[in-house]
Amino acid sequence: MDGPLSDLPTTHDTPKPIALDSAALEAIELMFFAYRDFTDVADRILEDHDLGRAHHRALYFIGTNGGITVGHLLEILNITKQSLARVLRRLIDGGLVQQKVGNNDRRQRLLLVSPQGQALLDELISAQRALLVRAFNSADPASLPGFRQVMLSIMTEEDRQRFEPLVSDASADRAA
Amino acid sequence: MDGPLSDLPTTHDTPKPIALDSAALEAIELMFFAYRDFTDVADRILEDHDLGRAHHRALYFIGTNGGITVGHLLEILNITKQSLARVLRRLIDGGLVQQKVGNNDRRQRLLLVSPQGQALLDELISAQRALLVRAFNSADPASLPGFRQVMLSIMTEEDRQRFEPLVSDASADRAA
DNA sequence: GAAGATATGTCAGGACTGTTGACATAAATC
DNA sequence: GATTTATGTCAACAGTCCTGACATATCTTC
Numbered sequence: 001m002d003g004p005l006s007d008l009p010t011t012h013d014t015p016k017p018i019a020l021d022s023a024a025l026e027a028i029e030l031m032f033f034a035y036r037d038f039t040d041v042a043d044r045i046l047e048d049h050d051l052g053r054a055h056h057r058a059l060y061f062i063g064t065n066g067g068i069t070v071g072h073l074l075e076i077l078n079i080t081k082q083s084l085a086r087v088l089r090r091l092i093d094g095g096l097v098q099q100k101v102g103n104n105d106r107r108q109r110l111l112l113v114s115p116q117g118q119a120l121l122d123e124l125i126s127a128q129r130a131l132l133v134r135a136f137n138s139a140d141p142a143s144l145p146g147f148r149q150v151m152l153s154i155m156t157e158e159d160r161q162r163f164e165p166l167v168s169d170a171s172a173d174r175a176a
Numbered sequence: 177m178d179g180p181l182s183d184l185p186t187t188h189d190t191p192k193p194i195a196l197d198s199a200a201l202e203a204i205e206l207m208f209f210a211y212r213d214f215t216d217v218a219d220r221i222l223e224d225h226d227l228g229r230a231h232h233r234a235l236y237f238i239g240t241n242g243g244i245t246v247g248h249l250l251e252i253l254n255i256t257k258q259s260l261a262r263v264l265r266r267l268i269d270g271g272l273v274q275q276k277v278g279n280n281d282r283r284q285r286l287l288l289v290s291p292q293g294q295a296l297l298d299e300l301i302s303a304q305r306a307l308l309v310r311a312f313n314s315a316d317p318a319s320l321p322g323f324r325q326v327m328l329s330i331m332t333e334e335d336r337q338r339f340e341p342l343v344s345d346a347s348a349d350r351a352a
Numbered sequence: 353g354a355a356g357a358t359a360t361g362t363c364a365g366g367a368c369t370g371t372t373g374a375c376a377t378a379a380a381t382c
Numbered sequence: 383g384a385t386t387t388a389t390g391t392c393a394a395c396a397g398t399c400c401t402g403a404c405a406t407a408t409c410t411t412c
Contacts, residue, residue: 020309020312020313021305023308023312023324024304024305024308024312025305026324026339027324028236028304028305028308029338030323030327030328030339031211031214033338034207035211037330037332037335038207038330052396053397053398054397055397057208060204069359069360070359070361071358071360078212079399079400080400080401081359081360081361082399082400082401085360085361085362086397086398086399087398105359105409106409107358107360107406107408108359108408109361125201125204128200128204129200132203132204132330133200135326135330136196136200136329137196138329139322139325139328139329140322140325142322143321143322143325143326144196145319145322146315146318146320146322147203147206147322147323147325147327148199148202148203148206149315149316149319149323150315150319150320150322151203151206151207151210152206152210153310153312153314154214154307154308154311155210155213156213159213162205162209163205163206227368228368229368229369230369245388246388246389247387247388247389255369256370256371256372257388258371258372259369259370259371261390261391262368262369262370263368263369281380281387281388282378282379282380283377283379283388284388285389285390353412354412355410355412356410356411357409357411358407358408358409358410359406359409360406360407361405362403362404362405363402363405364402365400366400367398367399367400367401368397368398368400369396369397369398370395370398371395371396372394372395373393373394374391374392375390375391376390376391376392377388378387378389378390379388379389380386381384381386382383
């Protein structure tokens with residue numbers, strides 16, 4: 001109906017289930033519109049380079065995981081190697097990504113972004129980061145941890161673990 | 177270059193811009209993984225009915241806006257009428273959606289979900305709602321308003337307005 | 353060292369979803 | 383009556399994902 005902590009129209013108990021349920025219904029639409037507008041700022045940049053979202057995703061994870069293997073990238077993206085191959089081909093042929101034979105395992109093709117690839121990636125990240133910083137600034141600063149916690153909770157356990165190093169950082173930090 | 181109130185990484189102040197900036201970088205990935213896993217639960221159901229995400233979106237907004245016009249649906253989805261036509265054709269031919277001539281304007285084709293369409297939509301909504309309720313339960317209850325506020329702030333002003341009736345409810349409520 | 357497993361690449365074909373451009377019809381509006 | 387609006391449709395193209403099959407090079411194991 002309305003806000004996440006609203007209602008309590010009845011007597012006294014089971015206040016949470018009802019509130020969570022209506023909050024979840026609204027959240028379905030929050031996810032749709034927020035994600036669409038979030039990806040939109042990158043899509044506009046990608047258009048200028050005749051690239052799609054799939055190229056963006058590959059470029060992003062190669063850029064933030066320099067030297068990543070094809071297999072690991074496939075695990076992150078959760079697509080087939082044939083799908084990735086097409087995308088990777090464009091990125092490599094376009095000079096945005098380079099390959100390097102693995103050091104220990106010569107079957108591996110380690111992926112690296114070229115300077116041009118990094119330039120494009122910087123542009124994409126800046127645009128999305130700017131959108132998010134504006135959003136964070138216009139929201140109550142106290143909203144941030146809540147946003148983060150809910151987003152993490154929505155993910156599968158497997159995906160959530162990708163963020164855990166950052167989480168445990170805080171607790172394991174002072175051990176140094 | 178970046179955030180509206182950002183940088184100046186020099187002497188002593190501006191602690192927030194830096195924090196917001198790194199939070200925004202992490203949020204790029206939060207958006208990617210959370211949205212993917214969120215859509216995944218619906219995708220699995222859609223597979224059983226040989227429908228795609230586009231059908232889900234159309235069915236959803238028809239179901240939650242009974243009697244919506246084609247034009248209004250196009251505005252919400254932000255796609256071309258040719259794209260929608262293909263999707264709508266499947267939904268109508270499959271008996272999930274029905275059309276009705278407009279009352280005031282007989283050019284309009286008002287869209288309505290059939291009982292079967294509602295059954296599928298219920299299934300889809302239940303699955304996503306269950307995922308979100310689980311997420312909300314595993315997160316701190318105080319996280320919810322923050323999540324909502326940030327998601328709203330990420331959207332364009334136009335999309336945010338779709339939620340405003342709900343927002344202003346709280347402030348205009350006591351007027352009754 | 354031969355056999356099997358692994359990492360990667362590629363060809364072929366199909367499905368879904370989005371786009372542009374062009375045209376058609378019916379009904380509202382001026 | 384002329385124009386605009388709401389909707390539908392045909393055609394073609396692009397991007398992204400999938401399945402299935404096969405090929406090559408390089409580990410790993412017995």
